[in-house]
Amino acid sequence: MNDKAEQAAQEARGHVEAALAGVDQPVVFGPSQGTGRAKTPPRRRWPDPSVVRKPKKGLLDRLLLFVVVPVHHLTDPIGNFFDWLLDSVTFRRKRRALRGGWGSTAGSLLAAHHTSARRFLVVGRTGLHLVYVGELGSETGWSLPREQVRGVEHLEWAGGMPRKATLRFHFTDGSWGDVAVVSQAWQQMQSQFPAASGK
Incomplete structure (x- = not known):
């Protein structure tokens, strides 16, 4: 069983490195998904990965x-x-998963998660990336320079097992969005960026 998990991790690393070849070197990555608290993005913002x-x-x-x-x-x-x-109602604002709308940086990150391909959130040496892995290979679906990430906070009130955490990414355009990272990589991912305040 441990060999299968190790083999799957090596396969995922190979896909991530192939997608980022010549663009960036991955530092830490993990499978990611939307939190379910954000509404469905408009159809025109849905990604269309060529690997599916x-x-x-x-x-x-x-x-x-x-x-x-x-x-x-x-x-x-x-x-x-x-x-x-x-x-504008305060009780809803605290539980929402997106600030800034679908046209913001955070909105584009959450909209990029709306696909059937497996998604890996990757922190590279120079950027933050979302890599799609499908039957036909892997590709980068979303990228952003690291300088545009203002900070990351771990949401304590977000439920889940220890191997799954909801991280709120704050961006320099004032937007933020919540992404669930499904592995122990969330702790390493959070340590790659400055801590963000909860506002």
């Missing part, structure tokens, strides 16, 4: 997209207005 096999779309699928996509684009501003209105 895509099912062939038939005529019915195309017709459905022809009807659904315009509805999403029309209702997006209405939903954003109600989110802004509800975010």
Whole structure:
């Protein structure tokens, strides 16, 4: 059993290093996921990784997209207005997982997690990256220079087992977002950045 876990870790490291080849050297990485407290990002911000096999779309699928996509684009501003209105209520603000909207740095990080590919959050020597691993290989799905990360805080009130932690990443544009890191790597990841205040 231990050999399988070690082999899986080596395979993940190989995928991460292949995705970041020539761009950055990974220092620490771990599987990551959204926390579930943020609403679903708008469809236009969903990533489309090339490492995941895509099912062939038939005529019915195309017709459905022809009807659904315009509805999403029309209702997006209405939903954003109600989110802004509800975010002004203090009890909701404390439990939300995103500040700054989907167009901010934190919003782009959380939107990049909305895919079926396996995701690894990677702290490199020069940047913070999100790497997608799928059936067809690995690729970098989101990147940011380390200087644009203002700090990281571990959310104590976030439940979970010791091997899973919710980290709140604060960025220089004033936004922040919550990401769950599923491994012991969260402690090493947090130590790579300055501590951020809880505001």
